[in-house]
Amino acid sequence: MGLFEKILGIFKKKDVTVETRGTTAPKPDEPEKPAVPERPAPPPTNAIPAERAPVVEGQTSAIPPDEKVPTTAQTDTKEVKPVSDKITAGHVHMSGCTGCEVAIADNYAGLLTLLDKYVDWVYDLTLADVRHIPEMDVALVEGSVCINDKISVEEIRETREKSKIVVALGSCACYGNITRFCRGGQQNQPQHEAYLPIGDLIKVDVYLPGCGPSPQLIKNVCVAAYLLLKGNADQQALATAYLKPLMQAAERGTEACFCDLMIDVIDQGLCIGCGACAAACPVRAITHEYGKPQGQRDLCIKCGACYNQCPRSWFSFDVVSQYEGIMETIDAAMQE
Ligand code: SF4
Ligand code: SF4
Numbered sequence: 001m002g003l004f005e006k007i008l009g010i011f012k013k014k015d016v017t018v019e020t021r022g023t024t025a026p027k028p029d030e031p032e033k034p035a036v037p038e039r040p041a042p043p044p045t046n047a048i049p050a051e052r053a054p055v056v057e058g059q060t061s062a063i064p065p066d067e068k069v070p071t072t073a074q075t076d077t078k079e080v081k082p083v084s085d086k087i088t089a090g091h092v093h094m095s096g097c098t099g100c101e102v103a104i105a106d107n108y109a110g111l112l113t114l115l116d117k118y119v120d121w122v123y124d125l126t127l128a129d130v131r132h133i134p135e136m137d138v139a140l141v142e143g144s145v146c147i148n149d150k151i152s153v154e155e156i157r158e159t160r161e162k163s164k165i166v167v168a169l170g171s172c173a174c175y176g177n178i179t180r181f182c183r184g185g186q187q188n189q190p191q192h193e194a195y196l197p198i199g200d201l202i203k204v205d206v207y208l209p210g211c212g213p214s215p216q217l218i219k220n221v222c223v224a225a226y227l228l229l230k231g232n233a234d235q236q237a238l239a240t241a242y243l244k245p246l247m248q249a250a251e252r253g254t255e256a257c258f259c260d261l262m263i264d265v266i267d268q269g270l271c272i273g274c275g276a277c278a279a280a281c282p283v284r285a286i287t288h289e290y291g292k293p294q295g296q297r298d299l300c301i302k303c304g305a306c307y308n309q310c311p312r313s314w315f316s317f318d319v320v321s322q323y324e325g326i327m328e329t330i331d332a333a334m335q336e
Contacts, residue, residue, distance in 0.1 A: 087226050089138040090123030090130075091169075092159050094152060095179055095195055096143025100170035101126055103212035104140070107219050113334050114219065118226040138225050139163035140208075140218075144172045144179040144195040153201065160202040165225060167206040168250065169218070173198050174209045175254060175305040177282055197303070199253040207249040209280075209308060221246070223330045235329060241318035242326045249308045256307035258285060258295035266293065270312040277306035 091101055115121060123130050139159050146152045160166055171177040176197045184193025198204055208217055227239040265271050277293050278286040285299035286306060307313050
């Protein structure tokens with residue numbers, strides 16, 4: 001044993017720490033500091049907190065069991081709309097006051113249901129930014145046609161060529177209505193002096209008379225047109241029954257006049273004195289005397305309005321016998 005080992009052995013027996021090269025001994029009067037635990041790195045600012053992170057299969061969730069967080073599949077669920085099954089329709093504005101368009105809008109929530117489920121509105125100069133008449137299933141034509149205006153005449157013909165069903169929407173389109181009185185001289189279009197109902201220029205499939213037509217009638221006809229073009233056999237039969245009188249009115253067009261009303265209704269004892277004919281006549285050629293209509297034939301312009309508005313001039317067994325089924329089908333379509 002060398003001298004160094006002997007000296008080291010003496011110090012070890014006396015419990016004395018020996019400082020060797022490369023080590024530092026703590027000072028006897030300085031308390032030893034506890035070890036500081038390592039701090040976790042802060043998360044990045046855009047990181048999802050662990051408790052909000054989506055659960056990955058096979059990984060333990062940090063979400064408390066009573067807290068429900070929608071999964072990705074639930075939040076990404078999209079509304080399914082049968083867009084491809086819709087019919088296409090549009091509003092063609094001839095010479096009218098836009099009152100019939102307002103009647104369409106007067107369906108309020110019903111109009112939204114129509115647009116959501118059944119009808120793609122592809123043309124409407126007032127509402128849609130489409131400048132040229134497209135191909136469409138149903139064209140709702142408002143207003144009469146100014147025959148002094150070449151563009152109007154071309155437009156109504158183009159509408160007929162591009163539409164499967166043409167609907168005369170309102171009394172101006174059906175009978176001319178107030179536009180029959182136009183004799184020109186308007187400040188901006190003085191040459192516009194003659195207007196005709198659209199049925200005098202093109203073949204019309206359905207008449208929806210009224211100034212303006214009732215919103216409910218417009219809605220029903222749109223649903224019936226959808227069922228006719230897209231429905232099953234039963235629905236098509238009901239839609240046809242509903243549309244038939246309106247199609248017959250379109251076929252009759254402006255041919256009937258007060259003389260026909262006299263022959264077919266009044267002289268047959270069918271008149272109930274309701275006054276609808278007098279109210280519909282645009283030239284006040286009909287008055288009521290003793291509860292019965294009297295016509296002044298020299299005033300009559302043979303527009304057909306009185307005959308078509310008379311509730312006794314037509315009778316549809318189809319509509320009467322199937323009325324409940326028709327209405328239930330239309331109501332069910334609007335509530336689905
Ligand atoms: S009586 Fe009046 S509503 Fe009837 S066809 Fe003549 S103008 Fe038209
Ligand atoms: S609309 Fe027909 S039922 Fe009514 S008063 Fe005129 S003719 Fe008579």
